[in-house]
Amino acid sequence: MKTQLSNGMLIALIINIVYAKGIGVTQGIIARQAGGDMWIITFLSAMICLGFMVITIFIIRRSPKENMMEQAGSMVGKCGEKVVAGLVFLFFVGAFGGVMITVVYHLQDYFLPDAPTILFIIVSIVVGLYGAYAGIEVIARLSMLGVFSIVILNVLILFGSLSYFEIRHFLPIMRNGVMKAFLITEHHNADWAMAIMMVSILLPMVKEQKKWVGSGVRGVVYGALFIVLWPILNVGVLSP
Amino acid sequence: MKRLLVILPLFFLLSSCIGKEEINDLALVMAVGFDKNEEDEIVITAQIAQPGDVRGDAATAGQTGSPLWTVYAEGKSIFEAIRNIARFSSRRVYWAHNFIIVVNEQVAKEDGIVDVIDFFNRNNQLRMRTWIVITEGEAKEIVATQTGLEVITGESLDKLFRYSRIVAEAPRTDIMTLSAAYMGEHTQPYLAMVSLKNHGIDAEKEFGDVPQVELSGTAILKNDKMVGKLNQRGCRGFYWFVETVESGIIPLTCPEEEGRVSVELRENRFELTPNYKNGLVSFDVSVDSKADLVELGCPTEMEHSEVVDSLAKHVETELKSEIEAMLSTIQGEFKVDSIRLGRTFYGKFPKEWEGLKDDWEDLFPNVPINIDVSVEINDPLLLENPTRPSKD
Numbered sequence: 001m002k003t004q005l006s007n008g009m010l011i012a013l014i015i016n017i018v019y020a021k022g023i024g025v026t027q028g029i030i031a032r033q034a035g036g037d038m039w040i041i042t043f044l045s046a047m048i049c050l051g052f053m054v055i056t057i058f059i060i061r062r063s064p065k066e067n068m069m070e071q072a073g074s075m076v077g078k079c080g081e082k083v084v085a086g087l088v089f090l091f092f093v094g095a096f097g098g099v100m101i102t103v104v105y106h107l108q109d110y111f112l113p114d115a116p117t118i119l120f121i122i123v124s125i126v127v128g129l130y131g132a133y134a135g136i137e138v139i140a141r142l143s144m145l146g147v148f149s150i151v152i153l154n155v156l157i158l159f160g161s162l163s164y165f166e167i168r169h170f171l172p173i174m175r176n177g178v179m180k181a182f183l184i185t186e187h188h189n190a191d192w193a194m195a196i197m198m199v200s201i202l203l204p205m206v207k208e209q210k211k212w213v214g215s216g217v218r219g220v221v222y223g224a225l226f227i228v229l230w231p232i233l234n235v236g237v238l239s240p
Numbered sequence: 241m242k243r244l245l246v247i248l249p250l251f252f253l254l255s256s257c258i259g260k261e262e263i264n265d266l267a268l269v270m271a272v273g274f275d276k277n278e279e280d281e282i283v284i285t286a287q288i289a290q291p292g293d294v295r296g297d298a299a300t301a302g303q304t305g306s307p308l309w310t311v312y313a314e315g316k317s318i319f320e321a322i323r324n325i326a327r328f329s330s331r332r333v334y335w336a337h338n339f340i341i342v343v344n345e346q347v348a349k350e351d352g353i354v355d356v357i358d359f360f361n362r363n364n365q366l367r368m369r370t371w372i373v374i375t376e377g378e379a380k381e382i383v384a385t386q387t388g389l390e391v392i393t394g395e396s397l398d399k400l401f402r403y404s405r406i407v408a409e410a411p412r413t414d415i416m417t418l419s420a421a422y423m424g425e426h427t428q429p430y431l432a433m434v435s436l437k438n439h440g441i442d443a444e445k446e447f448g449d450v451p452q453v454e455l456s457g458t459a460i461l462k463n464d465k466m467v468g469k470l471n472q473r474g475c476r477g478f479y480w481f482v483e484t485v486e487s488g489i490i491p492l493t494c495p496e497e498e499g500r501v502s503v504e505l506r507e508n509r510f511e512l513t514p515n516y517k518n519g520l521v522s523f524d525v526s527v528d529s530k531a532d533l534v535e536l537g538c539p540t541e542m543e544h545s546e547v548v549d550s551l552a553k554h555v556e557t558e559l560k561s562e563i564e565a566m567l568s569t570i571q572g573e574f575k576v577d578s579i580r581l582g583r584t585f586y587g588k589f590p591k592e593w594e595g596l597k598d599d600w601e602d603l604f605p606n607v608p609i610n611i612d613v614s615v616e617i618n619d620p621l622l623l624e625n626p627t628r629p630s631k632d
Binding site: 110 | 365416427587
């Protein structure tokens, strides 16, 4: 039986793939470069990538039974398909590195500082391998559970930070200029690229083709809302 | 596949054992003090709780009956001093539950507190919301003194700060706010001060005052070194700029006769507006307060409405003079922008700030600040006349 994903699963996958690095290492880099404008840059990046997500979905919809690599194969032959597949593989190897840095160091620093780094790497890889073994449907189902965890984490961080929150920390707005703000979005754009590339591979497996655009847009919007809360609280509480 | 199914759970089961801490093996630090000795070494005083005894299970086997163990150790650096505690402590020193860090004034003035900030920022056990204060006397005295209602001093001090907004006389300073102010480009740190005063009474002793820890002002720091302190009156003026004033008592004298009056500030609004005209920086401070008359110690012939109108003017003058007194000390004496004027100016005039920020230290002492205070005292409608005898 062909693997099928619901549109809700697609939304959950988009949120999950972006969230961890989006609130972690990315925010640290943006904070160093943009200071109090970090929330605007995070939001801008999500809006830019929303456009790319819609374009990607329209492209895949032209031949809805084929993913990005298969479409490349249809257009330029098997060799082209392999080149695109190789590029996608290299992209996700790089993305995996960024996500692992975020996950491993945050878990180690905040939860188990005495545990060796290799433990986190092995456990993360084993979980990933189990996901790959069990298939995309299992990963998608777990990602729905992941969305609940994300919501709970966001609610907790919100309640924990509100009493320290000060609006005056947000001033001045756009302190580095509009152009620089756009340039700094590259860090978060790289996170959203993971979601866009993932969608370009998984979309043919998603059930309701008519709702593809809506699901993609909702995935980006919900993901952006969950992520942008972090830089907002960061600026409101810490005034970087 | 079967091997994988066996190995996979082991990763999760075994990983939970790594870094495990048994409560019986830990010396839970509740409060820590930093002093210096005559050899110029750091003296760390740690108040350590014994959970079983704090709970009141003194009779439990293995417990000493004393809930607290206060110890000190010396070293050339903070880390060395802490390690030296390990030379005689039977348990591992554990910082995650520490409530408060007390720094001796002399240490803050002469050596600065950058090592304290750095150490506690790096220490992954310590929570960033741990209170940090400065004391005029020895930090070890504050740490070792039984104060407040709680069994543990650290917990009493923690609660003292949690509810200190009611008196609005010392800022609530923790490692997070200290680090943010120290590392911020346009901000300077400040810390609450505490001291020991005889407030408690021990009925069992013939002579009875028992020292208690009380809030006693604000220490102003330039970078990491303390440059001076604000007194109680200056603190009240300072509080408007750095915290949200929820409440506050203004003691006054009666309008026309002898006696004391107390007014409690209830709803307060504070606004700091920067101005930039013809290359000159100035600030407008606006305070709007609604207050209640909570004590009128003079049986005046005036009606309540007349009394509150008269008192409102007095409260306005008092609040204004508190802010002016603070500004005069901060601008005239310390010359340190602890009240975030530069940061506020930058918020509204970022381009102009670029041209001013390098000279701000010289400009700050002479920046004009216009203060406008407006107070409205609620007229108690059902209490038409002040409390006075009907015999007259």
